[in-house]
Structure formats: C-alpha cells, structure tokens
Amino acid sequence: MQTITHFINGRQDKGAADRTQPVFNPATGQAEKEVILATVGDVDEAVAAARAAFPEWSKTPPLRRARILDRFKMMIWDRMDELAAAVTAEHGKTFDDAKGEVTRALEVVEFATGAPTFLKSEFSENVGTGVDSFNVRQALGVVAGITPFNFPAMVPMWMFPVALACGNTFVLKPSERDPSASLLIADWLKEAGLPDGVFNVVQGDKVAVDALLEHPNVKAISFVGSTPIAKYIYTTGTANGKRVQALGGAKNHMVIMPDADMDMAANALMGAAYGSAGERCMAVSVAVPVGEATADALIGKLKPMIEKLKVGPGMDADSEMGPLVTRAHLDKVRSYIDAGVSQGATLVVDGRDYKVDKQGYEEGFFLGASLFDNVTSDMSIYRDEIFGPVLSVVRRDSYQDAVDLIHGHQYANGTAIFTRDGDTARAFQQDIEVGMVGVNV
Template identity: 65%
Template sequence: TDSAGPGIDMYSMRQALGVCGGITPFNFPAMIPMWMFAPAIACGNAFILKPSERDPSVPMMLAELMEEAGLPKGVLQVVNGDKVAVDAMLENPTIQSIGFVGSTPIAEYIYGKGCANGKRVQCFGGAKNHMIVMPDADMDLAADALVGAGYGAAGERCMAISVAVPVGDETADRLIEKLVPRIERLQVGPYTAGDEIDYGPVVTSTAKENILGLVESGVNQGAKLVVDGRGFSLQGYEDGFFVGPHLFDNVTPDMDIYKKEIFGPVLSTVRAGSYEEAIQLAMDHEYGNGTAIFTRDGDTARDFAARINIGMVGINVPIPVPLAYHTFGGWKKSVFGDLNQHGPDAFRFYTRIKTVTSRWPSGIKEGGEFNFKPMD
C-alpha cells in the first residue's frame, strides 16, 4: 500500500519456514511425498521426508533423482523408521512444519503433538466415501464407476468409494444386478501377471486379517453378502495377501462395515428411501473426505454440491481428486488443520507472512546543495 499514512508505505512478503517435514503413507509412495516436498522446496525450504516403513524404496529413489536433477545435497532428506522417527520429528525444534497423510487416529496424534510443540501441522486422516445413485442415473456408467472406484488398488485408497447409496429399492435392485457380474469378473493377482489384472494384494497380512474380520462382522450383523470373496485363494500365492472382492447389500448405519474404514476390496450398499435420506447419510458420517452423486438432473446435482459437508465432491465422477492448481482435502474427521494439500494452500502452508511498514522522512530532495571545486 503506497502512502498508507503521511510518508508511510506498507507491504507484505511471504518467506520460507526453513526446514519442513512430511510423514507419508504406503499406498501412494510417489504422489503424496511429491505433494509435500515439491511445493515446500519451491517455496525455499529444506524438507525431511519420513515415508512409510512398509515401502520406502520409491521415496528413496525420488530423493536420488532430485539430486541427479541438480538439487543440492541436504535440501531433501529421507529418514526411515517408525513411531520413534515420527516422534523425533515432532519434537525437533528445527522442523517448523509437519504434513501427514494416514489414518485418523494417527493424524489426530500427530496434529496434537505437533501443535503442542509449536509447529504448523496439516494432517489428513481416514475416509468413508459415499456415492449416491439417483433413479435417473445411467446405471451402466454408475456400476462401472463403482467397480473402478471401489476395487481399484484393492480399495487401499483414501478416495475409494466404499459405500453405494442407491435411492429407492428399484434403483438398488437395478444397480446390484449391474454390479454383480462386473465384480465377479474382476481378476485378482500380482501385477506382474499382465495387464488383465484388476488389482493386486493388500499391503500386509494384518491388513488382510482386518478386512476379512470386518467382512465377518457384516455377515454376523445382518448384511447380505451378495458377492463373497472370503474363500479366494490364488494358486502359487496361497500365503500371499490377496483378498477377493466383496459386495454387501442391505447394510445399515449401525454396522461396523459402515462405520469403519475397511481399506480393502469391499463395497457396502445402503438403500435410501429418498434423496434427502441419502444425502443425510453422507452428512452424518464422521468422515468427510470425498463423495459423489450420479444423476442426469442438474438441479439435484447443484443442490448436492451446495449442501454436502464433505471436502471433495464428484458429479458423475466417482473419485473427485482435484488437479494440482486446486487443493486436496476433506472435512470433519478426515482432516486436522485448516489448509489443504497442494495448489494455493501448499504455498500458504510452507511460507509465513511478514508485513513491513516503512517511513522515509523528507530530506535531501529539499535544500540539497552540491559543491564542485572549480577547475583551474
């Protein structure tokens, strides 16, 4: 601002934080680290990355490639480890900010401890993404979208659709009829087996046990298991972490498979009697990462986008991950912090504002004298 007062100018600048840190999950070992360290370094910071101990090789390769491309040594460092390494980063006074993507309990822990230690923190947690299917939707399009969004990457994505909400029993019956043959045709196996493989194993034996345990709870609590993948076994990989696809119908909001993030190839169908009941299901759930609606009606789509209390919304798009010039982030218990990943929010997160007020009193321009020694 020029002339904010008599002879006073005022301006603001953004400056780098210094050293920033990131703690990233196993399921996107390249994309999510780059969501963090790329804008952080572009803002002038150094960055310490703590990748998942389950698959650290890709982040290590990224750091090597950055140095090959000319990044000075030490600007991007990778620290491997578990909770001990995480706590060391949260307690280190040199690290000014922490970014995290993972489960909600860990996100809440990191956010609380990081803030208590005076750091700027953004933490992204779990999800339970609902896809509402209206009676006027293109049912083939909706079924294809659900299969890709629900079972791709074995369901181990925070933007996976894990709950289908058809509006009306007729819609639900038509949707299930379309889903069953598509799900039964899914090819499960190692990705090295060829392009026809639809998804591979889950990350650990513990993850497999947790998924199958939640499937059993769904059966025991009264949901209808329409496609049963519990007996799936892959020849030659009997001890592998492969999980067959599962489809539930008649799921209710009090069931564990509805309330908890399964993070596996399991799709739950919750039948809604009306659009209002369907949107309320998504709004009442504790997670608010992503959601979608499939409809041909523009008024319904606009109403859904305006009212829903969820951070990323798809209209006839099942996984509404924004491009990087927007931002990525959920609401409710899917996020802790007030800024999103990448896009404009990344540059707000990795810099701080400094505002300068300056006054230069009038002086030499009035009454200045210049004396030159005359030449002989």
Template identity: 60%
Template sequence: MNILGHFVSNEFWPGASNRISEIVNPATGAVTGKATLASVEDVDTIVRTAAEAAPGWAATPPAKRAMVMFEFRDLLKKHTNELAELLSSEHGKTLPDAKGEIARGIEVVEFACGIPQLLKGEYSEAVAANVDCFSVRQPLGVVAGITPFNFPAMVPLWMYPVAIACGNTFVLKPSEKDPSVVMRIAELLAQAGLPPGVFNVVNGDKVAVDALLDHPLVEAVSFVGSTAIGRYIYSRGSANGKRVQALCGAKNHLVVMPDADLEQVSDALIGSAYGSAGERCMAISVAVPVGEDTADRLVDVLAPRVRALKVAPFTDPSSELGPVISKQSYDHIHSYIEQGLEKGAELVVDGREISLQGYEDGYFIGGCLFDRVTPDMPIYKDEIFGPVLSVVRAASYEDAVGLINDHEYGNGTAIFTRDGDAARDFWARVRIGMVGVNVPIPVPVAYHSFGGWKRSLFGDHHIHGMEGVRFNTRLKTMTTRWPSGIRTGAEFDITGGKVV
C-alpha cells in the same frame, strides 16, 4: 538381501541404529528386503543436516529452484516404468495403478515449477501520506513429511516439491512397508541438481515419528494416514509449537439418483471401490442408491462385474486387483466381512475364497459387495481400507444427504445424476471437503488443493495447490514511510557516505 538405510545430503547413509523392519512382497508373502529403523540420534543428525542447508536454499532465487523442479519432472517421466515396477513389487498394486500414481505426483511437481509466480507478494501504494505497504511469503525452514504405505510415491510428491520450491528443506519419513520407490526418487531429485541436505529421507517407525514431532528445528509437519494417528500427530506436533496438517481417514459415499446412467455408475464404482484393492482414502466404499428400484437395478448391474474382476499379481498384465499390503491388513479386512454377515448385511459377492497357484501365501482378497447395509453396522461406520463396497439404500434424496452429513468423516463424496438442480443442491449442502458430480473420485488437480472436513483433516490447510504454498510459507507484511522531498546528487558526499 538389500538393507535400506537413509538418504542424507544426496547420499545413502546407514545410520547408527541396529533395528530393522522387513519389506514383504504382498503377492508372495516373501521377505524381499529390509529397512533400517532410525534412532532418535539418527533423526537428530538428519534434521540438523537439513537445518544447515536451509539458509542457503532459502536464499536461492525462486527461478533457480524452479529449474531444479523442471529437471526433476523430466527425470520422473523418463523413469516412470522403472519406478512403477519398484512400487508394485512392494505395495502390490497393478502396474497401471502404479503408473497413474506417479503421474499424479508429477502433476504436483509441474505445479511447483511455477513457484516464481506463486510466491509473488502484494503491494499497496500510498496507504497513507508517503506510506506504502507490501507483503511477501518466506520459507519456514525444516519441514517434515510422514507418509502412508498406500501411495508410496504420490503422497510424498504431494508434499516435498511444493515445500522445497518455497525455499524449505525437507525430511521425509515414508512407510517402512514400501520405502524403496521413495529412495530411488530421492536419487533422481539429487540428479536434478538439488543441493545436498535440501531433501532427506529417514526410514523408521514411531520412534522416528516422535523424534520429528519433538525436534526443535522442525518447523512444520505434513501427514497422511489414519485418523487415530493423525490426531496424535496433530496434538503432539501442535503442542511443540509446530504447524501441522494431518489428512486422515475417510468413508466416501457415492449417491445414485434414479435418473443416473447405471452402466456409467457401475464403471465408476468398479474403478473407485476396487482400484488399488480399495487401499486409498478416496476410495468409494459406500454406494447410496435412492429408492428401492434404483438399488435393485444397481446391484443387478454391478454384481457380475465385481465377480469378474481379475485378481492377480502385478506381473500379470491382465490383473485388475492385486493383493492388500500385509497379513495384518488381510486379517483386518476379513474380520470386517465377518462382522457384516453377523450384523445381517447381505454379502452379494464374496471375494474371500481366492487362491492363486504359486501365490498361495499372498494377501489376495477378491472384490466383495454387501447389500442392505445399515448405518449402525461397523462395515458402514469404519474405514475398512480394502476391496469391500457397501450398498446402503436411501428412501429419498434427503435421506442420502443426511446419511453423508451425519458421518464422522468428511473426505470425499459424489453424486451421479442427469439433474443439474439436484447436483448443485448436493455439492452446496454436503459437509464434505471434495465433491464429485458424475465423477467417482473427486481428487482435485494439482493446482487446486486436496483435503477433507470433519475427522478427515486436522489443521487449517489442505495439501498441494495454493493451500500447500500457504502451509509451507509464512506471511510477512512491511509498511514503509520515507521522508518527503527529493535530494539531488549534489547534496551527497559520495566519498564520505554522508548527506551534506
């Protein structure tokens, strides 16, 4: 059985720790591999390797860093099918979902290819007599990334291409549940020409996370995951003087106005609520139809489509919904469904009774649809992170906006309507970081930035795009003044280096 260690200086390294974690295929429940869990000493070795490589990489011209990114992009495209199968085998998501994830990661690499333009500073001539002022952005040093299981390729690619292109070295701590795709991509990055020590991977658990947060040579930390852990990482990292961005939990609403095209809404909800088995921070988990008639019509259109979702492992080309990541997640989702029933919500579609021949031990849950959910219910308030959609009926547009603004999370939201005035009012007033108009999952393109508001984000910077460049660099401003009067060549003693 394969045991994954770490990736350091463009090579696999076993480390000194004897602690391991099992990697499980969620479709079968079978153990398919193991990952070494780093010790504090292992983390120290890896961080110091990155720190040693930092000065040389920072001094590398941005155009040469961009050349590595161009080559890396081409390798990712060439190996997409291989990477998608590796990803799906450990995460469980369908192959189209896995390929889509890698494609979104490649977009950030393409953005990083433009780093010479992105790092251009500003210059102001003659701010005073013979005084000029200019600014530059310089790399931080060693940057660390801590990433979740649900997007094992894409979320890391949101972090390290920009950080590395800016001139930093990077230490990535991926989820121990599905680390293999990260390790394979690390090989491709080395193949692209990245010098040893610039990109490193440490596999581990909380021991590795704390070691990164406490290490004096780590200058900044990027995190994506749950709110509870994100707040911990932000607090501990900030207390140690580090720059931290922590992108956290979500409860994303989709408002359905009475004039919306319900077939279009239904298409949007099938993809946004049930894609990747609902295991994504931008999943739409709450539909908010405005008016009882709109709600009745929406449920009538949506319910048969949820029932018809094909639940199967990624190896089945017709699969639309794969397993959730683990037995723990499986039990967690089931407990919320039970709570919803206990609190009086109507379970219109019950996806719990799924049994696939040959995959009886897999963690499969079919699409679930609740109606008549109220804001006091746990299935509304909490992030379930599974294929469960709640319909919360709003009496008016104002009630729908208030529902969204009152929720503790502020990651993403959307409105479906034909009314431009309603759409403009909506995006202007909702206290949410990312808003879609007739777009169900408003994930920005790579040259814009991703991030939420309220308890969905700790820190000042969103991820990738220009916010990513700002997070991964420090601004330095110079003010210069030179003596007036121009000297000719005859006034210099060239051999002695003195002014005559």
C-alpha cells in the same frame, strides 16, 4: 537380502542400524528386503543436515530452484516405469495403478516449477500518508513429511516439491511398509542438482515420528494417514510449536438417483471401490441407491462385474486388482467382512476365499472384491474406514435421506452423485457438507 537405508546429506546412510523390519512383496507373501528403522540420533542427523543446508537454499533464487525441480520432473517422466515398478513390488497395486499414481505426483512437481510466479509478493502504494506496504514471502526452515503406505510416490510429492520450491529444506519419513520409492526419489533429486542436505529421508516407525514431532528445529509437519494417528500428530506437533497439517480417514459415499445411467454408475463404482484394492482415501466404500428399484438394478449390474474381476500380481498385465499390502492388513479387512455377515448384512459377493492359481503366488496377500447389500448405519462395515476392497450398499428412500446419511457419518472426505437431473445435481453440490463433490450427469 537388500537393505533399505536412510538418505541423509546427499547419500544413503545406514545410521545406527540397530533395528530393522522386513519389507514384503505382497504378491508372493515373502520378505524380500529389510528396512532400517531410525533412532532418535538418526533423525537428529537428518534434521541437522537439513538445517545446515537451509541458509544457502533459502537464498537461492526461485528460478534456480524451479529449474532443479523441472529437471527432476523430466527424469520421472523418462523413468516412470522404474518408479511405478518399485511401488508395485512393495505395495502390490497393479502396474497401471502405480503409473497413474506417479502421473498424479508429477502434476504437483509441475505446479512447483511455477514458483517464480506464485512466490511474487504484493505491493500497495499509499496505504497511509507517506506509507507504502509490501510483503515478503520467507521460507520456514526445516519441514517434514510423514506419509502412508498407500501412495508411496504420490503423497510425498504432495509435500516436498512445493516446500522445496518455497526455499524450505525437507525431511521425509515414508511408510516402512513400502520404503524403496523414497530412495529412488532422493537419488533422482540429487542427480537433478539438488544440493546435499536439502532433501533427506529417515526410514522408521513411531520412534522416528516422535523424534520429528519433538525436534525443536523442525518448523512444520505434514501428515496423511488414519484419523487416530492424525489427531496424535496434530496434538503433539502443535504442542511443540509447529505448524501441522494432518489428513485423516475417509468414508466416501456415492449417491445413485433413480434417473441415473446405471451402466455409468456401476462402471464408476468398480473403479472407485476396487481400484488399488480399496487402499486409498478417495475410495468409494458406500453406494447409496435411492429407492428399492434403483438398489436392485445397481446390485444386478455390480454382481457379475465383481465376480469377473481379475485379481492377481500387480505386474501381470491382465490383473485388474492386486494384493493387499501386508498379511496383517489382509486379516484386518477379512475380519470386517466376517463382522458384516455376523451383524446381518447381505454378502452378495464374498471375496474371502479368492485364490490366485499361479505358481509362486500361493502365499500372496490376495483378497477378492466383496459386495454387501442391506447395510445399516450402525454396522462396523459402514462406520469404519476398512481400507480394502469392500463395497457396502446402504439403501435410502429419498434424496434427503441420502444427504442426511452422509452428513451423519464421522468422516467426510469426498462424495459423488449420479443423476440425469440438473436441478438435483446442482442441489447436491450446494446441500452437501463434504470437502470434495463429484457430479455425474
């Protein structure tokens, strides 16, 4: 069985190797690899390597740093299929979804290659008598990223390319559920010319997370994951004097107005709700049709489309949705469907008994797409972030009712509206108190 290690000071490193965890292929349900879980000592070693590399790296001209990242970018373009296949093998998402993830990741790397421009400082002459003012942008030092399972290539690349471009050194703690992508990234950065110690990877669980949060030489932490853990990361990190950015959970609503193009809305919902098996923070998990006729028309469009959705192994070209990441997560999502039924929602399409009739995949973590109607705001399938292929339809009588529903939810990551009316579209983007707004007319 392949063992996935840490990457410290320019090489793969087993560290203490006194604890391991199985890594599953979600399509087969079999443990095909194991990952070493870091000790506090392993984290100390990674941080020490990053700290030792910092003085030289921070003094490296931004243009040279950008050239290394540019070589890294081109390597990913050339080897995109290899990285995407590694993501699919451990996460389960379809190969096309995985390639889309890598493409999005590359956009950040490409942005980071612009460091020579965005690191330019400002100069103000004569701010006072005989006084000029200028600023100098200086790197923080060792920074760390703690990333989730759902985008093992993209989310780390939200973080480290810009950190490296700005002269920081980096320690990545990826998800232990799908860790292989992190080693590919580390190997390719080294091949692109990144000096040893500038980028390090520690595999692990809460032991590694706490060690990073408490380490005096880690200056900043970036995190993406669930809201309870995000709060813990923020509270613990800031208590230890670190800069912290922590992105938590989401429950994204799509409003469908009576004048909307129903085919357009239904097609968009299929991708937004069931792409990557719903395991993404920007998944639309709540459809809000305005008016009973709108709701009935939407359900009529969605039901046959969902029933035809092809669920299967991510590497199969005809699969439109892959398995969930682990058996435990599969059971959790299934329990939410059970709860929706018991709490009185109408289960229009039931994905719980979906079977993949292909040899070798009988034990995979597969779940069909599910659709609920007549969901109310007090139900757990509405309140909680399910993180699976479950779409809830919450009917509302008016535009204002829909806006109030969205504002009443604890999570507000993104939202969208479908309408043919320009005034309604404009009002929505002004009225809504959500970070990201999609307008479809």
